[in-house]
Amino acid sequence: MLFPAITAALKQGKRIALASPRVDVIRELFPRLEQAFQDVTIEALYGGSEHKAGKSQLILATTHQLMxxxxxxxxxxxxxxxxxxxxxxxxxxxxxxxxxxKQSTTLYLTATPRKNFRLQMKLGKLPHVFVPLRYHGHLLPVPKLKLAFHLTSQLANKKLPNAFQKWLMNRQNPQRQLLIFGPKISMIKELKEVITLLLLQTGAISASEELQAVYAADKDREAKIKQFRNRELHALITTTILERGVTFPSVDVAVLAAGHEVFNEAALVQIAGRAGRSADDPSGEVIFFHDGKTDAIEKARQMILDMNERGKKL
Structure with a gap:
């Protein structure tokens, strides 16, 4: 959606900054924009990035770098x-x-606008465009809710609920990669071996394939995400650091302990949005495993249903 606007601004000699609070978004966007605008100088600025000068016509940066x-x-x-x-x-x-x-244009992008933005949009104080469909025209995958009794305590004891195991053995498309979200760093570290063993036992992966766990402070974070994107990993278990801004062409998404407080409405909508992003596979599965529904779970699912209803009218 941004390419026409960026192209028009570049032709006019304008200087552009595309910023995001999430470093993974910048890392993903940089090669895509570099390929699309090969005749333009582009830099990606974030903590530890190889670019330092920050003088290019097109700058990608974390919002901290705007300082x-x-x-x-x-x-x-x-x-x-x-x-x-x-x-x-x-x-x-x-x-x-x-x-x-002083004379400039600012654009805000989000799939989950917060209350203050929604209010400004409703009152007509913030000009906006609402796009309920993805570029490929397919509806958004709707999360399925799976009840797993004593899920939180099972996960804390490195045990996986039967509902999760059953889903793994009966996925619609076992060739899809797996993106699994957990609420805590300690939990995803501990569950890595358990889930790997289960995937091996169910035949979902071979002995030569691998599952990795990744989180914000992981020193190998960038490398692991790159491996997953290159399909060198079959499964990746993660925290909310990958809830938004990353694109993998063909994944099923599972959220373990979806009722945990860290998974608010916006986070769950964004997590669900990791599935079905490719025109070649627009209908990945999204499963919220919970031991009791929350307002966030219900509101997230309803938001996606509402967007699909609006999308059907286009």
């Missing part, structure tokens, strides 16, 4: 504007405002 700039950009695009830490950190909001020129 480096003052009235530098004609066009400022903030992707995942509702993501942590941007929406909670007034200094980041101020930095974004300062980075844009």
């Amino acid at each position: 480096r700039y003052y009235q530098a950009f004609d066009v400022l695009i903030i992707d995942e504007v509702d993501a942590f830490p941007f929406y909670l950190d007034k200094s980041l909001m101020y930095a974004a405002k300062q980075a844009a020129k």
Whole structure:
């Protein structure tokens, strides 16, 4: 959706910044934009990135990196504007405002606008475009809810619920990669071996294939995500760091302990959005395993159903 606007701005000699609170979003966007705009100088700025100068016409950056700039950009695009830490950190909001020129255009992107944005949109104070369908025209995968009794205590004891095991053995398309979300770093570390063993026993993976666990402070985080994207891993278990902004062509998504407080409505909608992103496989499975429904689970599922209803009318 952004390419026409970026192309038009570049032709006019404008300077553009595309920022996101999430470093994984920037890492993913950089090679895609580099390929699409081969005649334009592009830099990706984030902690530990190889680019340092930050003087290119097109800048990709985490929102923290915008603190480096003052009235530098004609066009400022903030992707995942509702993501942590941007929406909670007034200094980041101020930095974004300062980075844009006085005469400039700012675009906000999100699939899950927070209350203040929804209110401004409803009152007509924030011009917006709502797009309920993906580029391939297929409806969003709707999460299925699976009750697993004593799920939280089972996971804490490195045990997997029967409902999860049954689903693994009966997936619609076993060739899809698996993206599994857990609520805590300690939990996903401990479950890595248990889930790997289960996948081997069910024949979902061979002895030569691998499952990895990844989390924010993982020193091998970038490498593991790249391996998964390149289909060198069959399964990846993760925290909410991969809830948004990353694209894998063919995955099934499972959320273990979906009723945990870390999985709010926006997080669950974004997590569900990791499935079905490719035109070649637009209908990946999304399963929320829980030991009791929450408002967040119900509201997330309803939001996706509502978007699909709007999409059917287009």
